[in-house]
Amino acid sequence: MNSTMTSESSKKDIKIINLEPRASTEEGSIELHNMASNLRSIISKTGAGEVNYINASKSVNDNQLLAEIGYKQELKRQFSTLQVFGIAFSIMGLLPSIASVMGTGISGGSVSFVWGWFIASFFILLVGISMAENASAIPTAGGLYYWTYYYAPKGYKEVFSFIIGCSNSLALVAGLCSIDYGLAEEIMAAVVVTYDGDFNITDGRLYAVFLASVIVMALCTSMASGVIARLQNISIVSNLFIIVLLFIALPVGTKHKRGTFNDASFIFGGFENFSDWNGGWQFCLTGFMPAVWTIGSFDSCVHQSEEAKDAKKSVPVGIIGSISACWILGWLIIICLMACIDPQLENVLDTQYGFPMAQLIYDSLGKKWTIAFLSLMAFCQFLMGCSICTAISRQIWAFSRDDGLPFSKYIKQVHNSVPFFAILAACVSSLVLGLLCLIDATAANALFSLAVAGNYLAWCTPTLLRLTSGRDIFRPGPFYLGKVLSPIVSWIGVLYEVFIIIMEMFPSQQHGINKTNMNYACVIGPGIWFLAWIYYLLYKKKYYHGPKTNLSDEEYSDMVGIDVIDGILEQKEP
Structure with missing residues (x-):
C-alpha cells in the first residue's frame, strides 16, 4: 500500500497482504497484521451508508463487486443476459397471464382493456428503469431490502430493511400462489371443455391440482x-410460439366462423361499466390492473444477480427488456382478442367454462383448438411457476443469509451451489398461503392482491430513499439516466406505485359492500407490514441487524483488491 495514501494511525492498525487479486507484486504484498478488527468493522457495515465504497462502475468482475457489497460467491454464475431477461419474461408469461386477468379487463369494456394496458405499462417501465439503476449500482440477490438498508437514514435502517424483506418475500410467495392457481384453472377449464361443460370444478379439485403443480x-x-x-x-421460445400461433389461428377462425371482426370503434372506443363506480375510476380499476398483475415480478432479475454474468449490466437489460417486450406484445395480443371477441361481452364474462379466454377461443376455433390452446397456456404457466419459484428461493435465501427469516440457519445453507432449503421454504409457504383459497374467491383475490401491494411497496421504498436520505451516497453503475433525467423518472415511478397500492385495495363496486364482495387487500397488505414491524420490535430486533458480510478478512482482501482497500481507509480517516 502506498504510504502517502494512508495515515500513520491507519498503518498501525492495518497492513495488507496480496490485496491485488489479478497481479501479485512484491510492492503490493506486505504482512497482514491485526486486520480483523479493522476490515471486519468496515465490511460489517455494508449498506449502512457510513462507509460508502461500493462502486460498480469501477469494479473489474462480478466477484470483486459482490465482495464490495459484502458477500462471497456461493451460487454459480450461469445466467446469460438473455436468460436473465428470460426469467422475468417467463414469470410474466404473457398470454397465460392475460388469459387469467381477461375477466377483469373486459369488465370495463374493450377501451379500458386496450388503453388501460398501454398507459399502465408505460408507467411500469418507468418503475423498471429506476429499479434497473438500483440493480446496476448494487447487484445482489437480496436487492430491495439491501438497498433499503443502504439508503435509509440512521436509526431506521434495520426496521425498514426488515419490513421490505418480509414484504418482498411474502409478495413473491403470493405471486407463486396466483400463478399456480391460474395454472389449475386453465387445466380444469380444459377438462370442462373436454366434457362439454359436464364437469364440476370444486375448490378441493382446484387445490389438488395446485398442490401437485407446486410439488x-x-x-x-x-x-x-x-x-x-x-x-x-x-x-x-414457448411463450413466443403460443403468441404467434394466437395471432394466426384466432383471426382465421373468427373470420371463418363470424365472417367479420369487431371494428376499430369497438376495439379502441368501446366502453362498458359493469360496476357502480364512475367511468373514470372504473377505467383505472379494470384497465390498469391487468397490466399490473401481468407485468410484475421483474425484480426476479435482481434476485438472480448472484447467478448472472456481468450482473451490473445484464440485470438492468433483463428488467427493462422484459417490461418493454410485454408492454408491446401484450398490447397487440389484447387488440387481437378484442377484434375477435363476441361483442356481447356478458356472454364471455358469464361463461360456463369459468375462464373467459376459453369461451373466446371456443367461439372462434371450436372445442379441439380450445383444448389445444389451454394445454399450451398451461405448459407456459407451468414454466412461469418454475421461474418465480427460482426467484423466490433466491430472495428467501438472501434474506436468510442476513438472518432475516425464521429458521435462517437452515434456509441459508447451499449444497452444490443450489439453495435447496430456500426452495423448500418457498414452496411450503406457497401451499400454506394457498389454503386461503379454499375459503372462497374473496379470500383468494385478497391473497393475490398481496402480490401486488407487497411488491409495489418493496419496489418503491428503496427508490424513494435513494432520492431523499440516500441521495448523497448513491454511486451509479453502468446503467444510469443522469443527474437530471433519473430523478424525474424515479419520482414519477414512485408516485405511480403509491397510486397503485391505494387503488389495488378498492372494492370492485362502490355500494352494497359486504363480506362476500369486500376487498380484503386493504386489511391483509397493511396487516402484514404492521405484523412484520411488531415481530421485529418484539423478537427479530435481537437477531436482524441488516445486511452482514459472510466473508473472512482474507477472502475480502483477496477479492476487492488494494485500490478498494485504499479507498476505504481514506474514507475512514478524519
Missing part, C-alpha cells in the same frame, strides 16, 4: 443453476 415445480427448480438457466430459453 413438481419444487423438484424442477432444485436442479443445478445451469439447467435452470437453460429452462429460461425454453420458456422464451
